[in-house]
Amino acid sequence: DQQVKQNSPSLSVQEGRISILNCDYTNSMFDYFLWYKKYPAEGPTFLISISSIKDKNEDGRFTVFLNKSAKHLSLHIVPSQPGDSAVYFCAASNHAGNNRKLIWGLGTSLAVNP
Amino acid sequence: DGGITQSPKYLFRKEGQNVTLSCEQNLNHDAMYWYRQDPGQGLRLIYYSQIVNDFQKGDIAEGYSVSREKKESFPLTVTSAQKNPTAFYLCASSIVLGNYNEQFFGPGTRLTVL
Numbered sequence: 143d144q145q146v147k148q149n150s151p152s153l154s155v156q157e158g159r160i161s162i163l164n165c166d167y168t169n170s171m172f173d174y175f176l177w178y179k180k181y182p183a184e185g186p187t188f189l190i191s192i193s194s195i196k197d198k199n200e201d202g203r204f205t206v207f208l209n210k211s212a213k214h215l216s217l218h219i220v221p222s223q224p225g226d227s228a229v230y231f232c233a234a235s236n237h238a239g240n241n242r243k244l245i246w247g248l249g250t251s252l253a254v255n256p
Numbered sequence: 257d258g259g260i261t262q263s264p265k266y267l268f269r270k271e272g273q274n275v276t277l278s279c280e281q282n283l284n285h286d287a288m289y290w291y292r293q294d295p296g297q298g299l300r301l302i303y304y305s306q307i308v309n310d311f312q313k314g315d316i317a318e319g320y321s322v323s324r325e326k327k328e329s330f331p332l333t334v335t336s337a338q339k340n341p342t343a344f345y346l347c348a349s350s351i352v353l354g355n356y357n358e359q360f361f362g363p364g365t366r367l368t369v370l
Binding site for chain 1: 260262296297299301304314344348350352357358359360361362364366
């Protein structure tokens, strides 16, 4: 049973526009959420995170929004650049008892067209 | 330069042979992880270790074994019991203290069993 869901396998956006990647989760005990970016045949790189005590976290062109009541988070990339084309993974964790395991979504492949 | 190294980048083995994938980190992280990624799939946790000489099974541990004799090293052995060993293998590490800790990934090893 997928606890972290990224329902859009792919997304195509024009350069300069906003990219919005969505992620839903089912476990209300998750208290920390992360976004990773991955190029083919490489390891994922950490992008941005948010804890459950916040509803927004911003880092340059990347902003993550968390809606706990809807169990939904989204990653906004503004403006989108061709170099942003990659697979984006959403991950979640519950740190009760020092559990460091991350639960991963299946990823959304973003294509930013020049 | 601090980071995680995985070697080799590409590995070929004959069916029925055990093979060991290397993972080394110099980030002074206590926790280390092994994931497997298959096409169209997210990251699936094989094994993880939060301290030297201790490790736990992840979601798909069957056919794999690990050891954690040193803080810096977490080798993964893919045994002949693993039914579908051909995959992209990713190693990661994180700190354990504190509440919110992202995982840092190595570049991955592509294992092909012929």
